[in-house]
Amino acid sequence: xxxxxFLVWLESTALSEWVVGSPSMLAFPGILALHAIGMGLAAGxxxxxxxxxxxxxxGVPLVEFRRFQPVLWxxxxxxxxxxxxxxxxxxxxxxTNPVFYLKLLLIAVAMVLFVRIDxxxxxGDATAPATARSLRRLAITSLVCWSxxxxxxxxxxYTYHRLRA
Amino acid sequence: MLHAGQxxxxxxxxxxxxxxxxxxxxxxxxxxxxxxxxxxxxxVGAIGSFDLRLLGVARRVPIAAVHRLIPWGILGFAINASxxxxxxxxxxxxxxxxxxxxxxxLALGIAGANAGLFYLSSFRQVFGPAAELDxxxxxxxxxxxxxCAWMTVIVCGRMLTFYRxxxxxxxxxxxxxxxxx
Numbered sequence: 001x002x003x004x005x006f007l008v009w010l011e012s013t014a015l016s017e018w019v020v021g022s023p024s025m026l027a028f029p030g031i032l033a034l035h036a037i038g039m040g041l042a043a044g045x046x047x048x049x050x051x052x053x054x055x056x057x058x059g060v061p062l063v064e065f066r067r068f069q070p071v072l073w074x075x076x077x078x079x080x081x082x083x084x085x086x087x088x089x090x091x092x093x094x095x096t097n098p099v100f101y102l103k104l105l106l107i108a109v110a111m112v113l114f115v116r117i118d119x120x121x122x123x124g125d126a127t128a129p130a131t132a133r134s135l136r137r138l139a140i141t142s143l144v145c146w147s148x149x150x151x152x153x154x155x156x157x158y159t160y161h162r163l164r165a
Numbered sequence: 166m167l168h169a170g171q172x173x174x175x176x177x178x179x180x181x182x183x184x185x186x187x188x189x190x191x192x193x194x195x196x197x198x199x200x201x202x203x204x205x206x207x208x209v210g211a212i213g214s215f216d217l218r219l220l221g222v223a224r225r226v227p228i229a230a231v232h233r234l235i236p237w238g239i240l241g242f243a244i245n246a247s248x249x250x251x252x253x254x255x256x257x258x259x260x261x262x263x264x265x266x267x268x269x270x271l272a273l274g275i276a277g278a279n280a281g282l283f284y285l286s287s288f289r290q291v292f293g294p295a296a297e298l299d300x301x302x303x304x305x306x307x308x309x310x311x312x313c314a315w316m317t318v319i320v321c322g323r324m325l326t327f328y329r330x331x332x333x334x335x336x337x338x339x340x341x342x343x344x345x346x
Contacts, residue, residue: 025327033323037316039202044210048234056237059230060223067223068214150206151199158195 003095007165010091019089028089035082039153041075043146046114053117053139062121069118076111092165099152099159106149113142168341171261178257188255201248207241209315210234219291219300219308228300229292262330264342269321276314283307 010016019028049065049072051057087094094100117138120131187193211234217223218231253260260266287304290296300308333343 025324029324029327033320036202036205036319036323040205040209040319041213044206044208044213046210047206048210048214048237051234051237057230057233059233060226064223064226068217071213071217071222146206147203150202154199154202155195 004165007092007095010088011165013088015085016088016091019085028086031082031085031089035079035086038075038077038079038082039150042072042079043075043110043150045069045072045075046110046146047143049114049117050139050143053135062126066118066121072114090163092162093160094156096162097156097160099155103149103152103156106145106152110142110145110149113138113145117142167339168345171341172345175257175261178254182254182257184251185255188251194252194255197248197251201245201252204241204244204248205319208238208245209241209319211236211238211241212315213312216308216311219304221299221305224298227298228296232292258344258346259329260325262341262344263325263328264340265321265324265328267340267342269318269325272314272317272321276311276318279307279310279314283311 019031022028024030045068048056049068052060052062052065117135120126120135120138123131125131126135188197214234215231215238218226218228223231283304287301287307290301291304328342330342330344333341333345336343
């Protein structure tokens with residue numbers, strides 16, 4: 001079964017037409033700008049937490065990094081919402097490109113890793129050798145996932161096959 | 166005079182660009198863009214954390230400890246200055262006549278001057294032996310300006326595509342925002 005009828009319908013909705021067609025700088029350009037800011041906040045703060053686990057800024061207790069988490073989650077939700085709007089704008093472009101699914105997968109894994117890292121930090125002794133080892137492994141994987149997600153996201157502009165249904 | 170300077174700069178880069186051929190190969194531009202985004206995250210993560218600390222987040226942590234992140238922010242900036250230069254040296258007209266690029270440079274200048282001001286004005290209170298856990302008000306203002314300036318840099322960077330310079334028709338203003346060719 002083809003998803004084309006769904007794509008055709010989605011592209012004909014008022015929201016989709018506004019995202020793509022509105023001459024307002026707050027429509028497509030504004031949403032893209034918010035998506036870049038959310039990326040900087042979410043991936044940036046996650047990367048900084050990973051770097052801390054790997055030995056940067058050792059003077060900052062890991063638990064204290066939890067104070068920055070609301071900003072990280074803020075960036076994540078900003079991008080979930082702006083991402084859905086961009087998807088509604090160009091559903092065919094994204095959903096017919098395997099790179100888009102790779103990007104979503106990498107973000108999902110990165111967020112699961114973030115939650116697991118956080119759970120380990122909250123559980124108490126992050127300096128116990130076994131915990132520290134797990135944390136380092138999670139942090140390295142997290143950095144790889146975020147780098148991959150960002151690269152995949154950027155490459156979406158170069159790898160799509162169909163722009164509209 | 167500024168207009169003539171812009172035209173000269175575009176012509177000079179177009180004639181002598183050492184990287185344009187490389188950047189026009191199939192994947193060079195997308196790879197440089199991806200690096201530009203990775204650098205952005207590093208910069209925002211590191212500088213943003215430090216600014217948030219100055220503003221009072223994670224107040225129990227000594228400011229100097231969070232400052233250890235700054236070299237990573239500088240690394241992000243270096244990645245972005247280099248990749249940004251690659252774009253500029255390949256398609257100079259797309260940037261030098263682009264109003265969004267002018268605002269991006271302005272915001273970058275503000276971010277830079279603001280960072281300089283921080284080290285000149287607040288270094289001792291924030292890092293000295295008598296450093297307090299709560300940053301002085303001046304440092305907080307600087308942190309807020311820094312966050313706003315970097316957000317503006319990102320927004321202007323993302324907006325470049327939507328303000329591509331078209332051909333000039335009786336343009337005036339301090340800077341050219343159209344392509345005279």
